Amino acid sequence: MKILAADDDRDLRELIGFTLAQAGYLVLKAGDGPSALKMFEEESPDLVVLDINMPGASGFQVCEAIRKRSRVPVIMLTVRGEEEDLVRALELGADDYLTKPFSPRTLLARIKALLRRAGMENTAPLAMGRVTLDIEEHTVKIASGEPVRLTKLELRLLQMLLANAGHTVSSDRLLIQVWGHRNSGDRQLLKQLVHRLRQKIEADPAVPQLLQTASGAGYKLVVD
Amino acid sequence: MKILAADDDRDLRELIGFTLAQAGYLVLKAGDGPSALKMFEEESPDLVVLDINMPGASGFQVCEAIRKRSRVPVIMLTVRGEEEDLVRALELGADDYLTKPFSPRTLLARIKALLRRAGMENTAPLAMGRVTLDIEEHTVKIASGEPVRLTKLELRLLQMLLANAGHTVSSDRLLIQVWGHRNSGDRQLLKQLVHRLRQKIEADPAVPQLLQTASGAGYKLVVD
DNA sequence: CCCGATTGTTACCGCCCTGTCACCGGCCGG
């Protein structure tokens, strides 16, 4: 599990790094916004701890940039009493925050809670009913047919639907989970992705059996 | 969206209630642990705000009991500087916490973030007498008939009537709850919506059994 | 740097949801 910690305060950065390393995480450290972003691009960590006050680029900018290309869990660090900052951070897509000063134990608990919520520590069942998803190979098998190759986004979409197999998942939620942002005007992206995925996995894409539409609500995967 | 707020401080409870009601949530209030648990059992809310320090049963116990039977999002309220409490709360399965004092805006932001993370629309089918409402699928089943698809507005209307099953809901209130703010002269909208809903759920739409008219007052749902 | 794969954007079609108008019938007070 790879965690990126970005903070301009060298001591705090080292403390965080030490704490997380003790807990068995692989830690990447960055001292300012730009290098945090660069490291994020190169290493694609599984979780990001981000100080709001940093030279170069504020934590907000970094968070926004990260959200543009990933839905990785983000924890923001802030000083006490800056509630406006918190609201803005959460609106920008941050998943959680910590108020300085905090104890290492608290940080660890929050990180674990977030990873648990994000479903990153339990390998979800890959097979369900007719659908068998191979995340490493980026392929699905339907019933006992040939494996079909999926793109990154298709895989992610199918993963989300499979995790909620039999239940409708709202379009907004899919947008958030697949792309990481939630401009609800972006339904066209989802339409297209669903269409392309159907071409690959449905026997007759015009009459979907697996990936069904719940009009006005979202989509659901029928696996039985 | 139903939210249970449990706090022994009456003023704070009312403030939370007012804030959430303003934001359009249906709020249930409890003043101590046991009644919070009881209300949780009976109402199955979509999110719980839980004060750690309560008479009867501590927030910890309530949180633990809730976690034994549900994964509903839980936000814990705590006083400043009790970090051990926070860690324990998160380990017990709480999803988030707030340090008192907090601003209403912060509370709202955290609740929204949590609902978003939790998927916001995954409410279990709501059953009452002959009527079973599946909010995530946008469908109703009457008695043991086939599920009928509902539109957004029909769903909202039925939801409101079902929440007050057996009691008359005034037309003005329905107008506000279904459409938002409207001048009360807009009864035609409601007439049409009721008519369309009856076509879908009544055995004989000309003689309504379920969705009955309370002349001069409003409508009520008869489920038994 | 190039080519193909992948992803995002624009446009269009068809369905049906929704708001609105128009009309009917019953009830009530003048």
Next chain:
DNA sequence: CCGGCCGGTGACAGGGCGGTAACAATCGGG
């Protein structure tokens, strides 16, 4: 008796939403 109010019903136009296609932009590996 009649005119107004209320609730129910039918019809219809506009627009929103989902599906599809075609194209542009971007990514990624050789």
